[in-house]
Amino acid sequence: MTYHSHYQEVELNMVYRKTEATEGRKEARRRLILDTATRLFGKHGYHATTVPMIVAEAEVSTGSFYMYFRNKEDLFNWALEELGVAIAKVFDDVKHTQPNALKRIPQGAEALFMFLAENPEQARLLLVESSGLSKRLDATRRAILSGQEEELRKIFESAPTLFSVHNPIVAARCIAGATFEAVYCWLGEDPTTRMPAAKVARAVARFNTRAMEKGPRLSK
Known part of the structure; x- marks a missing residue:
């Protein structure tokens, strides 16, 4: 390797780093x-949270904000x-x-409940704040909820003999709706008096099991 080519390689490595x-x-x-x-x-809601509040809390410039996000809706959609x-x-x-x-x-329902309970700000974005804000945000919200419904449908259809399900x-x-609704209600309750998240999660999981598990039919 010549001195010139070695110098070019060092220079390129420095630029890369x-x-x-x-x-x-x-x-x-x-x-x-x-x-x-x-x-x-999650704390103040979409409408009450402003770009100046965000940049002040993050200790960045307004220019930095608009370098990465077009506006508040764009940022919310990313979240x-x-x-x-x-x-x-x-x-x-x-x-x-x-x-x-x-x-x-039931394991999926319990895991989902616990994840949202342990991340309440993000849970509120999905279950409370994103509803009815704009077509774009509604579409993103719907895509998340539909994704969970699709996963459940696949499970039902993968083992039809195990489930008492006529329409997957x-x-x-x-x-999916029961799980998300349970989280929504739990988040809205007084943190000092509400049931522990793990207990509610297990109750939701048991309900889901009983609702779709194939078993003996009750006589009419």
Whole structure:
């Protein structure tokens, strides 16, 4: 290798490391704004949370905000989409660790309830704040909810002999809806007097099991 080519390689490596470090700082700043906004949206609501509030809390400039997000709706949509990815991972983890389709339903419901209970700001974004804000946010919200319904439908259809289900689509909507509604109600209760999240999660899981498990029919 000539001196000239060696010098070029060193120079390129330095540029690469500098670019990598710069991109890392940019991603860290974007992450800070997103996490701060999620917390504020969950605490104060979408309408009461403003861009000046977000940048002040995150201790970044207004210019930095608009470098990463077009506006408040765009930021909120990013927060929702990230929540959707996290919820999908909850179901994927259950799917990969529980081969029994019958047990996967209640375990999934319990895991989802606990995830949302442990992340109340994000849960409020999905279950409270995102409803009726705009067509874009409604579509993102609907996609998250529909994704869970689709996973449940697949489970029902994968083992029809295990479930007392005549219409997998309707059953999936009922199970998913019951879980999300239970979380919604739990979040709205007084934290000092409400039931522990784990206890409610187990109750929801038991209800889901009894609702769809195939068993002896009661005589009319």
